[in-house]
Amino acid sequence: MSASTRIILFGASGRMGQEILRVAPSQSGIELVSALVRPGSPLDGEPVWPNRSASLAFGSTLEPELQGEVLVDFSNAASFDAALALALQREMALVSGTTGLSEQQRAELDAAAQRIPVLWSANFSIGVALLRRLVAEAARVLGDEFDVEIIEAHHNRKRDAPSGTALTLGRAVAEARGQDLDDVACYARHGADEARARGEIGFASVRGGDIVGDHTVLFAGDGERMEFVHRAGTRALFARGALLAARWIAGRSAGRYTLDQAVAAPGSGRGC
Numbered sequence: 001m002s003a004s005t006r007i008i009l010f011g012a013s014g015r016m017g018q019e020i021l022r023v024a025p026s027q028s029g030i031e032l033v034s035a036l037v038r039p040g041s042p043l044d045g046e047p048v049w050p051n052r053s054a055s056l057a058f059g060s061t062l063e064p065e066l067q068g069e070v071l072v073d074f075s076n077a078a079s080f081d082a083a084l085a086l087a088l089q090r091e092m093a094l095v096s097g098t099t100g101l102s103e104q105q106r107a108e109l110d111a112a113a114q115r116i117p118v119l120w121s122a123n124f125s126i127g128v129a130l131l132r133r134l135v136a137e138a139a140r141v142l143g144d145e146f147d148v149e150i151i152e153a154h155h156n157r158k159r160d161a162p163s164g165t166a167l168t169l170g171r172a173v174a175e176a177r178g179q180d181l182d183d184v185a186c187y188a189r190h191g192a193d194e195a196r197a198r199g200e201i202g203f204a205s206v207r208g209g210d211i212v213g214d215h216t217v218l219f220a221g222d223g224e225r226m227e228f229v230h231r232a233g234t235r236a237l238f239a240r241g242a243l244l245a246a247r248w249i250a251g252r253s254a255g256r257y258t259l260d261q262a263v264a265a266p267g268s269g270r271g272c
């Protein structure tokens with residue numbers, strides 16, 4: 001393994017891809033060896049950093065002679081299969097933040113983890129990793145005495161709803177209360193003429209402007225309520241978290257890993 005982690009970026013033309021390209025040069029231990037865009041993309045063949053001496057260009061295929069250690073994927077659910085297939089074919093670790101995956105795609109991710117190291121997270125922010133622990137603890141203490149509603153807000157071009165992070169937070173609450181999220185989630189109330197069921201976990205999605213990502217987990221009780229709020233102000237935090245995960249997973253054996261493991265590792269500089 002080289003001193004720097006050799007990274008292939010999949011989805012390099014997107015908002016997150018561009019952010020990773022922006023922050024990567026300032027991250028130690030990272031060497032970006034390929035920036036992959038969709039075949040037919042106008043960026044194909046263009047320089048990645050036109051104002052720098054580095055000669056990397058966007059490409060739509062991974063040259064056979066290029067050796068990467070980690071494929072970092074921020075694309076979309078429709079192209080996720082191609083990213084996973086590439087990681088498997090070239091025996092690279094996979095770090096993915098792509099959301100909106102189907103059940104089948106999640107199962108394929110599990111199967112892939114038998115052959116390559118895999119770390120998927122709906123949110124690469126360190127703050128959200130901590131938020132998930134805090135809401136799980138609150139849910140454990142409060143049980144279903146308090147109604148839980150999860151409200152998320154994102155920019156007007158986001159495709160999937162509710163956000164992957166909202167679902168991850170919902171899952172954390174459900175698991176802490178001994179529930180299966182699929183049994184208790186309520187994704188829409190329009191047209192309902194029944195009161196809220198006890199133990200339900202409600203979701204609401206707001207879409208507008210350039211909101212990077214806000215999540216509120218509301219615990220509403222009798223006469224009091226608590227709100228756990230996280231607001232992302234910049235995509236740079238997701239990019240840094242994904243690169244931290246990529247550095248951490250390089251060289252590990254096949255398996256399914258979590259952002260919590262990468263964040264808590266000695267030398268990561270974090271300990272949440």
Ligand SMILES: NC(=O)c1ccc[n+]([C@@H]2O[C@H](COP(=O)([O-])OP(=O)(O)OC[C@H]3O[C@@H](n4cnc5c(N)ncnc54)[C@H](OP(=O)(O)O)[C@@H]3O)[C@@H](O)[C@H]2O)c1
Nearest residue numbers: 011013014015016037038075079097098099122123124238
């Ligand atoms: N986990 C996290 O922390 C986190 C944070 C933010 C976003 N996300 C998720 O990450 C994903 C990307 O978000 P985004 O805001 O960057 O979306 P985006 O701007 O739509 O970017 C997705 C990019 O993937 C490209 N793409 C599609 N097919 C491809 C292929 N076969 N090969 C290479 N590139 C391909 C698209 O290119 P074209 O436009 O040319 O089709 C597009 O530029 C979404 O699922 C989002 O929800 C996760």
